[in-house]
Amino acid sequence: MTARNGQPDTGTERTDGPGPTADGAGGTSDTGTGTGTGPDAPPRTDTVASVVGQWRAVHPGLDTGPMEVIGRINRCAALLQQAEDAPLRRAGLSRAEFDLLGALRRTGHELTPGELARETFSSGAAVTKRLKRLTETGLVERRTDTRDRRVAHLRLTDAxxxxxxxxxxxxxxxxxxxxxxxxAEGQEELSDLLAVLLNGLEGHLGGLRA
Structure with missing residues (x-):
């Protein structure tokens, strides 16, 4: 999803289904309830709440707080990536591919594969694979550097x-x-909280690329 705080996207590819890795909590169940954040909070009835309830039954003393946060972030991301009605999916693009196209468009000039990797927070291998498909479909074109033929410069085609x-x-x-x-207030609060989390993760895990 487009970051509201201007941070680059991680370039994560979509998953094939909402299996064990989609919710970050070891699996999903179709029904179930969890507990809210206080005595008057309504029960949580999403899939992650069900998973958390199952883990609490197996390990009653386990602190499942991190699972409830990370699991929901991962589950939301997986569902958004899989959404068939999303414009990107209808156009035949993955979010990671669109991020490459977007980087070339918003910077307004040619970029090398390494620069694209930094702009989209992706690995060099992942960028190479995505650029191959985007080049084959006529959306991106490459130019070999006149001084060093090992260096390629990428730019958007008109298409x-x-x-x-x-x-x-x-x-x-x-x-x-x-x-x-x-x-609207909830969106602002969520954006601020995610910005704090993202800054912390980039500080500790900044070397990881998708």
């Missing part, structure tokens, strides 16, 4: 630029609709 400019407003409108389950 690539038109695709980004056409799909970005549609994708943002889709994401706004997804977030409409939260009030």
């Amino acid at each position: 690539g630029r038109d695709l980004v400019d056409g799909i970005l407003p549609e994708q943002l409108a889709y994401e706004k609709a997804v977030l409409s389950t939260l009030a």
Whole structure:
């Protein structure tokens, strides 16, 4: 999802299904309830709450707090990546591929594969794989450096630029609709909390690339 604090996307590929790794809690169950954050809080009835309840039955003394946060972040990310009605999916693009196209569009100039990897917080191997497909589909073109033929410079084709400019407003409108389950104040609070978490993770795990 487009970061509200301007941080680069991690370039995570979509998963094939909401299996054990999708919720970050060892598996999912279709039904179940969890507990809220206080005595008057309503019970949580999402899939992660069910998983947490199962773990509490197996290990009653286990602190499942981290699982409840990370599991829900992972589950939301997996569901958003899999959403068939998302404009990116309808256009045949993964989020990671669109992030590469977006980096070329928003910077406004050619980038090397290494620069693209840094812009999208991805590994060099992942960028190479994605660029191959984007080049084959005519959205990106490469130019060999005149002084060092080992260096490639990437830029959007006209078709690539038109695709980004056409799909970005549609994708943002889709994401706004997804977030409409939260009030504006809740969205701001969630954005701020995620920014704090992201800054902390980038400080400790900044070397990890997708």
